Amino acid sequence: MKSSYKLLLLFLSVIALNSCGNADDDVNFALPNGDGLGQGKPVDDCLDLGENDLVLSIQDQYTTLPGKVSIFFKVSDSNGNPVSGLNAEQFTIYEQGRNDECFNTISTSESKARISPNSQIFSNNTLLVLDLSNSVLSSSLEELKSASISFINNVMPATTQESFKMAIYWFDGEKELHELNPLTPSKEELTAAVQGITEDISNDPSTDLYGAVIKSTERASELLVESTKGEKIGAASVVIFTDGTDQASRYTQEDAQKRVDNADPNISFFTIGLGEEIDTQVLTDLGKTSSVFAGNKDELETTFNDISDLVSERANSFYLFEYCSPKRDGSGDNNLAIQVKTGSLQGAVQTKFSANGFTGGCE
Incomplete structure (x- = not known):
């Protein structure tokens, strides 16, 4: 009996271990057949x-x-x-x-089987959310701008498509998720918005990381509802960059994590951390799809590219297959x-x- 009990515990432990870590869990399990x-x-x-x-x-x-x-x-x-x-x-x-x-x-x-453009029934939105608190603006702004532009070029299609859009937001210590550029299919518009970021953009040097997570999740959820009207299928990605921990303390880590965990399955969450002041475990949990970390600002573009590859692969893993x-x-x-x-x-x-x-x- 004791031996059987130990085997059961071992089996449950293996299951628990295999269920941990980041994974792209955006398959729509909400549909029939779980x-x-x-x-x-x-x-x-x-x-x-x-x-x-x-x-x-x-x-x-x-x-x-x-x-x-x-x-x-x-x-x-x-x-x-x-x-x-x-x-x-x-x-x-x-x-x-x-x-x-x-x-x-x-x-x-x-x-005449073919993979057809799926723009008529599929909508994919990406939210790039940038930490523009004082520590970033004073020490790594140019590297962040270069990495963000590289991210835009990698994620957005080579030719403009209405079904692939991106919006850029930023946060500091204020109780607001600031909009840098609204949702658009234009790479040029997004690039210009990033290039226009200046060191005096922020009025609050603190970091409202958990507030940014909560508000960007809410925005992604709203976009998913808007983009799936008229029998369309939608997916969204939230990509959050920070170089530190939450300092504003308006919300708790539990508040932010709950929003992420309870979000629609077709919303993916990615986090990018920079430097030694980040909490890698917190960012790994919040970036439940995937997380990457840069040890210094010189590695920032590489880490952004790593995430951009995952976001792009996710968007391009939806297929419209047709045949006669x-x-x-x-x-x-x-x-x-x-x-x-x-x-x-x-x-x-x-x-x-x-x-x-x-x-x-x-x-």
Whole structure:
């Protein structure tokens, strides 16, 4: 009995250890099927695709006459890290109609399968929140400006897209989250705003870090609601930079952490710390998606780039996959399985679609 009890404790301890640390947990678990597959479900065993190394979380799906099937989903690995850069050739489509014992493979070339721009149904917003308290302004402002501009260039698309926007905020000791630049798809506008930061921008040398976390979380939540009107899917990232700890003491660490932990699953949180006065554990907890730390101002741009890569990968891990189905009107509801392979990793998800009204002529 004692031996069994010790084994149980060991098992629970392993689970607890594996659940700690940063992870990109933005898969929309709020959707039906709390297994991370969104609107999808595990693939039928008859396909014998093996264990999933990748998770395809279906966020939305619809059909368009004369015969197009569109599936919008996010791809992540088994640890919750986003998988970006996939192309249509890495996907395999399987359909099962009422006369099929199992699924049949559909040729991606014959079905004109493609990854399409998802701007019509997807909106991604990034909030860059900068600590402009006295310690930053007096010692590392130019390095922060250079790092922030690099972040903007890495996160925002090369060509302006209305579905990818960023806003920049800053904080000091005042009871306000100051807006440096409102939400915009323009890299040039964001860059100009950062370049315009001067050493006399702040009137309060203190640091209201917890207030900034709370207010930026509230703003991200509002943006998510605004951007998902009209049946759109939305995601947001909050990126907070600081070189110290909370000094204003308007809010507690518990207040800030609770806002982060209770935020919508499609809001990711990143923190960037600079110098020796930061509390790395606090920033790791608040940056529950990922955290990075620069030992000195010369390392600042590198750390910003590390986070910008993660933010960009997250935004680009959402895919709108479309193909022309061979099913026709009268076939009713059909099962659909989509498999993706990248390197040695594979994953698949199953859903269904109605072919009512489907005819030839799909492009």
